[in-house]
Amino acid sequence: MRVTNTSIYRNYTSSMNDVQLRLNKSFNKVSSGRAYESAAENPLSYYKGKKIDSQHQELLSKSTLLSDVKARLEQQEKGAYDIQTSLSKDAKNAVIQARNATTSDAALATLRDKLLQTEHNMVNDLQAQYQDFYVYGGNDVSTPPFSLSSDGTVLTFSHKFPGDSYTSKFEMTFENGAFTLTNATTDDPNVATPAHTLADAMSEQGFMDLGYGDIRDHETLLDTFTGGMNVLTGLTSQHVKESNPAMSDAEIMEKLTKGPLGLVAGAIESINNYLDEGNTAYTRDNMVEDLGVILQDMIVSEHTTTTVYSDLGNKYNLLEKLDTKMGKMMDSLKEQYTDAVGADPYSAIYEMFNNQYSYNAALQVGSNLMSSSLFDFVR
Secondary structure, three states, rough: OOOOOOOHHHHHHHHHHHHHHHHHHHHHHHHOOOOOOOOOOHHHHHHHHEEEHHHHHHHHHHHHHHHHHHHOOOOOOHHHHHHHHOOOOOOOHHHHOOOOOOOOOHHHHHHHHOOOOOOOOHHHHHHOEEEOOEEOOOOOOOOEEEOOOOOOOOEEEOOOOOOOOOOOOEEEEEOOEEEEEEEEOOOOOOOOOOOOOOOHHHHHEEEEOOOOOOOOOOHHHHEEEOOOOHHHHHHOOOHHHHHOOOOOHHHHHHHHHHHHHHHEEEEEEEHHHHHHOOOOOOOOHHHHHHHHHHHHHHHHHHHHHHHHHHHHHHHHHHHHHHHHHHHHHHHEEEEHHHHHHOOOOOHHHHHHHHHHHHHHHHHHHHHHHHOOHHHHHOO
């Protein structure tokens, strides 16, 4: 009897496709760890897994953001600590030595230069960056916030307010024992005066939803911004924001004068006044008296700066605990996901090898079919 191979090849192809499909599904089950590929296989477990996966992805995105905020807070904390250390050790020790009756004029000049270097170091601390962000810029993370003249008497604060196309610049000059706001300009020749004030910059806040607090109530969220002017004055953004009427430039300058940078500038000015040969009316006793007042103010400012540093440290510790909590939550969600849609690894591997053997056997059958001749179908 003579028969054709068409029907045999057709049946073989259909069976081969079925075996290959089962093999591919078992491969996917092992690689993905999921027992189901579609909702049709097990609707309840599939959609339960989708919900858990959505929760996990949300936690994962917050965890990534949390790492960036922690690094930024760490830089802020380090800068505030360095300023506090410069004030409590370098500046105070230099002032104490300058008040000593046995300190020579040459030694006073050296101490003055040391204080000037301390002043520049404080400003450099406020230029700290995390990646491309200036951590003491408030809402403006792209503009270098501070610059200080070589003699330490002119502090310039630069800030680009939200919605502005230009950068506002506020020049503060230390003279006669106090800082005063001497000039407010912009880098745009068409805009002579900034539309915002120093108080506006110091009241900027950066509340972020990191899994702590309620997004519907900003006061329960964590404020991750700390402006450089807030550090130098000891004024929190919330205090400036709640001031009624709005805090004036004179009030801010008074706090800046009594802050770490202003006190160091005052000590430099006192020593310069004494060393100035043309200023005979300013005696050593005058310098010692003025430095004594500055030394007392340094003790107060040291505590204020410590409070800023401690507040940043508390925020960082809070984020550390939050990070640990989120890590445990993600581990729990992974376990729930595995229970809902996860495949048993041993069964999945056994199934994969079983389908692999079936597939190899099917290939061997196909090889034998292809080698058949016309005589194999003739009796």
